[in-house]
Amino acid sequence: MAIRFENVGIAVRDLDATLSFFTDLGLEVIGRDTISGEWADTAVGLDGNHARIAMLQTPDGHGRLELFEYIHPEAIESEPTRPNDIGMHRVAFSVDDIEEALHIAARHGCRLKAGPAQPHQGGRCHPSPRAVRIVSFE
Numbered sequence: 001m002a003i004r005f006e007n008v009g010i011a012v013r014d015l016d017a018t019l020s021f022f023t024d025l026g027l028e029v030i031g032r033d034t035i036s037g038e039w040a041d042t043a044v045g046l047d048g049n050h051a052r053i054a055m056l057q058t059p060d061g062h063g064r065l066e067l068f069e070y071i072h073p074e075a076i077e078s079e080p081t082r083p084n085d086i087g088m089h090r091v092a093f094s095v096d097d098i099e100e101a102l103h104i105a106a107r108h109g110c111r112l113k114a115g116p117a118q119p120h121q122g123g124r125c126h127p128s129p130r131a132v133r134i135v136s137f138e
Contacts, residue, residue: 007055007064008091013077015052015069021108025093025101027056027065034071048072058093065091 012018019029035043036050044051050072056065069075081089095101102112 005063007066008088009066009068010091011075012067012069013075015054015067017108018067018069019054019056021104021110022056022065022067024104024108025095026059028059029054030057030064031055036072046073063093 023029032052032054034050034052040049040051041047049070051068051070053066053068056067057063081087083089093101
């Protein structure tokens with residue numbers, strides 16, 4: 001069986017602000033839409049949902065990120081996950097200039113919580129305290 005990774009989906013508080021952040025980092029918006037109805041109910045697994053969505057792609061075309069902002073039902077705020085919580089913790093990107101990536105993140109309100117850490121494969125890792133953690137590798 002052939003398998004290929006398609007995307008990661010993240011519910012966001014403000015789609016436009018989040019798109020601004022990721023496009024500043026270099027991702028490209030490849031589609032935007034507003035979804036609702038039977039297809040959305042089935043695809044999302046939430047009856048009666050209505051959302052604004054956007055699909056972004058990395059410049060190399062291999063990574064995709066789907067963002068969605070719920071119009072209905074109202075989005076539920078939650079605390080960022082702790083490192084030992086079960087569930088999704090990060091979306092990671094490779095960058096060729098980590099200082100520039102950190103500068104872009106800071107412009108969008110991201111602040112370092114810890115780090116930099118030295119991953120086993122080299123580079124530096126900078127986690128963010130935001131609900132979507134930013135992990136950058138050089």
